[in-house]
Amino acid sequence: MRHIISLLMENEAGALSRVAGLFSARGYNIESLSVAPTEDSTLSRMTIVTRGSEEVIEQIVKQLNKLIDVVKILDLSDGSHIERELMLVKVRAYGKDREEMKRMADIFRGRIIDVTEKTYTIELTGPGAKLDAFIEAIDPAVILETVRTGASGIGRGERILKI
């Protein structure tokens, strides 16, 4: 099962490597990991997307909780939540591809944010699956470069991760 785990941790040097080190040392899988400061400058918020059986996920959550720098943790997949990821894709856009790329960007509600005679750079936001679908939908030969932020997530409604 794919799980999105959100955590608040002390905004200290080395905190990120404690989390990353835990995953590699114990053989847990990381699909994506994103981290940035919060409105409280002493805290960072991290979103980890991982896969594993229920037992493995339970261990991951417990082991993360054990890290001294981790203040609070929430398995977003335990309840309803919103997931978003940002992707930038640079595609070849000349000849017949130019119109096609514009059309595909529109269909996926992407925005073209950089244009040259031969390329477009498309910005796309959504759950990971939507970004995957976009990549699937276009001709792999036109993709020049992709960059993804990894997922960020937040609970719906009253589900709040805050100290």
Place this chain on the structure above:
Amino acid sequence: MELTGAEITVRCLMEEGVEFVFGYPGGAVLNIYDAIFKQDGFKHILVRHEQAAVHAADGYARSTGKVGVALVTSGPGITNAVTGIATAYMDSIPLIVISGQVSTHAIGLDAFQEVDAVGITRPCVKHNFLVKDIKELAATIKKAFYIASTGRPGPVLVDIPKDITSQAFEYVYPATVNMRSYNAGVKGHGGQIKKAAQMLLEAKRPMIYSGGGVVLGNAAPQLVELTRLLGFPCTNTLMGLGAYPATDKQFVGMLGMHGTYEANMAMQHSDVLLAVGARFDDRVIGSPEHFAREARRIIHIDIDPSSIAKRVRVDVPIVGDVAAVLDELIKLIKAAKEPRDEAALSAWWTQIEGWRNLDCLKFDRHSDIIKPQRVIEQLWQVTQGDAFVTTDVGQHQMWAAQFYKFDQPRRWITSGGLGTMGFGLPAAMGVQLAQPGRNVACVTGESSIQMCIQELSTCRQYHIPIKIINLNNRYMGMVRQWQEFFYGNRYAESYMDSLPDFVKLAESYGHVGMKIEKPEDVEAALREAFALKDRLVFMDFITDQTENVFPMVPNGAGISEMILAEEL
């Protein structure tokens, strides 16, 4: 009052009541050593290798329950200490390791003796700190002691750059620690404890399985009270030896890979299993798929939630301090009114006695070669079961665990989790310093002892009168045993050739050396050695080369699938 970083470090240690600092100087810690020179609050013990500094601090911590302290320099100082830190981490021993670091402006520039100490130790510490600002120094050391000694204990590293130790700052030692991200004290869930009590009272074939957590949590009195109150059989893990008295009739011996037949059979055939401060480790329960999980209900008490349901799913998890949870359980059991199934319990004991009658630890007592088991038995008799015993790792460790009957916790000092050869001698130094006047024995083998043998020099310098029981079979015995059982007698690199003359070696360090070759000389030699109260005695017992540790559960098998002595 303004103090330098070095003086602050020393003052903090004094504030924490530290008695001994085990260490080795070097460039990055020279300021701290200068501050140590000028104080008399604690004693510094100069080891001969940093690994030994950490093991000695570890032995001190295990035997007293207090936090052990080691001090090493940057670079090779801290890398040498890593084995000791990992040893303490695996066995949850509270330690503070202070390492010097190159100056803050030199960090990251591949300076002389620079190594990323925080990075290297990260996977084997409970937590670690790099102090980048003198303002943080005292508070960091306070936090380090707090983290090391509370919750599930463990080693904490404080890496201090050299320039921090020479800067000056107003010294204030914080009275309390407040960390929003760390909550050490957990009280067991009342409802779960009630459920557990009910389950125990309904049990027909109960078993109590207690581990190192009971020793670390100082919960041995509660364990004994509960076990006696219930009349249940009790087993201790390697780490838990001494928590329940080994000479008591309700004790069925250690369990696990080299556990007794009765302990392993009772584990496997119980219907209610109470696990206390234990973690269902692979050397203890063998393969989880052969653990007959469905056949029984399991109650698991541990302070560390991540120890619960890690290898084995449990029915009643209780996260909390073991002593407090056991206190609650005792109260509930005492207050219970329902009659218990005495007939079932008595039938269960009959079955256990049947297993016990197999006498799985028997060995040839009439051999004309010294049997290692006999040496341990006689050590137990000569020291009246009251010695502190440290070990290294291998066959001798298992024989010591099987044949020295520990009746009290914190007497048995062994590297269980990491299995560190070289642990025994330096750990014994820490124990002896903490326990002046008491009998301290280091049970070892000719291979293990050579891994930290340089510490004989430290023992000489500080007059540490430990007794070294060297079970010398000229083999890495446990490696040889596995090669005999599982590798068709191909003894690849397991023979210890070119051994030193241990008697002369001991004498060259200024100690007493003895070589014992005949079974009839063992007891007298032990008596003579322990009578030399103020001397280190190195006893080199020439033992049977072919002796194996039984019973043995092969790797990956279930714990009731034991190889017994007579099967070979």
